[in-house]
Amino acid sequence: MVDLRTNLAGITSPNPFWLASAPPTNSGYQVQRAFEAGWGGAVWKTLGDPILNVSSRFAAVSFNGQRIAGFNNIELITDRPLEVNLKEIAETKKRFPNHTIVASLMVEPNQDKWHEIVKQVEAVGVDGLELNFGCPHGMAERGMGSASGQIPELVEKQTYWVKEVAQTPVIVKLTPNITDITITAEAAVKGGANAVSMINTINSLAGVDIDSWNTIPHVAGKGAHGGYCGPAVKPIALNMVADCARNPLIHVPISGMGGVSDWKNAVEFMLMGASNVQVCTAAMHHGFRIVEDMIDGLSNYLEEKGLFSVSELVGRSVQKYSDWGDLDLNHKVVARINTDTCINCNKCHIACEDTSHQCIDMLKDPAGNKYLQVREEDCVGCNLCSIVCPVDGAIDMVELQTELPRMSWNERQAIISGIDKTVKA
């Protein structure tokens, strides 16, 4: 058996699958059901001064008939009294001592407020704290959530205040609604964060009803921006995790989230530097039972790869992620179409012809059978044809051997500036 236990800055968990702070972790009843289903941990829905919620809160984006490609919400933090949440956290922790409970916190940027809430939640036995500097809607209008998470100084200062009293590890949850997430991640580290988690939701408007012209969702004919999550945001989240993972100044563990829907997504996040993952939308789509396949699939994958522990995955792809200037300009791949597998839908042809480099020809063999062929000399290796191809194995991107040595843009520029200097000298 492979070892799925994880350790995020001292917070241990039976497996890397946590439920993110969100509607699924709103109550003791839910979190206990989740632990029964197998989730390793749960970040309790954000505690703070109880708020009022609106009715009509969620919306989703369907794509080609597929439900929930992306998910949008305008629900705020917990709307239940703090004492109720604390009581249920204590009960849950007592029933599931080996599972992880992290308390998500959000209060005004005020030292006393932070001190007070940290002490209250640690008193009931949470395993760690996650500071919610990320929610983009509602609370941000009151100076909390992403409003403070977008200002590096506020991130640093509030983290520092928490660390002044915290006995358990502190995770800072970052907002993606910022140009460069490493700036706020660094601020969190400077403030003393033991870990960072990302991404919170992205500012979004799910849609406009083209019949009523109302926003989706709307509250009595009025809408406000929400937070976007689900499968559609995964590439954005993965890039942000990777950017933090490869930044030497952000030398704390990362809890990754944003569109994680299955064990494969989890593996990707961990390869890119996440020590564990947090999930919400997939559970909201299918229920807590999805964790069974996440655990099973991950275990089988690790066994197949000959790994004994999930921790061996963490960060293994980070060094492969770099800047464009470091990419080899002399590397060459071209598309090759396997006519035996190709079903002749011609999507590659039209995609290349109309929108790329016009190098896939529609031809006929002497018997009159249609086939497609790439003019390799004109192919730039953009991958578009293989992306639009609906049949696995019909188009391969093949590496061509070149005589030329590896040369990146940065290396090229260094050589040119060297020549310039020599010439000038």
Added chain:
Amino acid sequence: MNLDLKSRINNNLERNFQEVENGLSAQEALEEASRCLYCYDAPCIEACPTGIDIPSFIKKIASGNLKGSARTIMMENPVGASCSRVCPTEELCEGSCVLNHSTKPIMIGNLQRYATDWAIKNEQALFKAGQKNGKSVAIIGGGPAGLSAARELALLGYKVTIFEAEKEAGGLNTYGIVSFRLPQSVSFWEVEQVQSLDVEIRTNTRVGVDIQPKDLVDNYDAVVLAIGMATVPYLGIEGEEVEGVLDAIDFVKATKSNPLSDQYIGKRVAVIGAGNTAIDAATCSVRLGAESVSIVYRRTAEEMTAYPFEFEFAKQEGVEFRWLTAPKRILLDEKENIKSLECVKMDLGEASEDGRRRPVVVDRSEFLLDVDIVIRAIGQSRYINLIKQFGLNHKDGVVTIDQETFQTSNESVFACGDVIFGKGQGEAMVVSAAQQGKLVAYQIHKKTSELASETV
């Protein structure tokens, strides 16, 4: 739906004649439409005799543009709603779908039905007549070919008059295909679509009787002969003159134009022949409450002209197939009621001119089939008299045309549809008739345009 006799009769017969297949639900249509690859230069378009831009109409279903989808279909095929139900799609569009090579083909027929059903339900007028060009065309026959020609000509600005012998236009789609496969309302909608383009349809008007061919040729700039085919010929066997021997075309037509008859309940029926109409007559008999229904065919399943899906449907309906069996005579009782059908076993010999193996009688293989009703479904005869009245060249009633211009031996008379099908010419499908109608319209337009430019 495989109904046993009891439930068939207990059900009222009307219900047996409601459309068997349910259309796709909105959800099913969306999912299926989303599965379409939207091929470029798609083979399904090429496989459709009318060249419907199938990927486009499917994409429009997926995007929620149902009016556009229906228009894309009906633009190329003026009887596209009927064709969505009666086309042998597995031999045409769906048979050529590239997904046959990877997963499973798109349900093109069902999606076509979904889009056209939407247009029918929402009473959409999809086209507008073109500006009148002062030319007039008479079309004889309001079936698929005639309607199609009329629609195209109306779009091009011609004043079109259809002369229809029956009470309603629509031809085969209105009278010749069983209601549980093609409800009459669908055909009527297609007729209305054509009528809405200022096309006049003179029903109950039989050319050659009510109006003379010469009048049409003299008074219109062009005449389109789209008269289809006539009754089922006699079998040429003893005893077939009695009342219990029916013409399959009339038999099916009666179920579409009259209240359903209860006289077939409990009867034993033999249908002679194994083409499309034979299947329709056989399944109609089942749904009219017949106790047993046999198809008697002198060749084998290999040679029959019914489509595989029709064959499958008939089997599911409980129709019995007696291959290599030919009718020899009909035995009657003293009241001239049919007692039985004497049959003889056949063997397949050498291939004949049409490539199909010729059936040969097996000596002393006679046997009796106890039946009450015999239905002839061995093809259709031709309106030779009318063709003669027009003075057109023909081969056994198959009107001779110039393959390119669709002109008959009288250059102002064009022909399309079943009237030109046969003797190695054309196709018998509704969809082919629709395409020929379009082509005839374009040829007429080409001819009149050329004449116009010559006179200038």
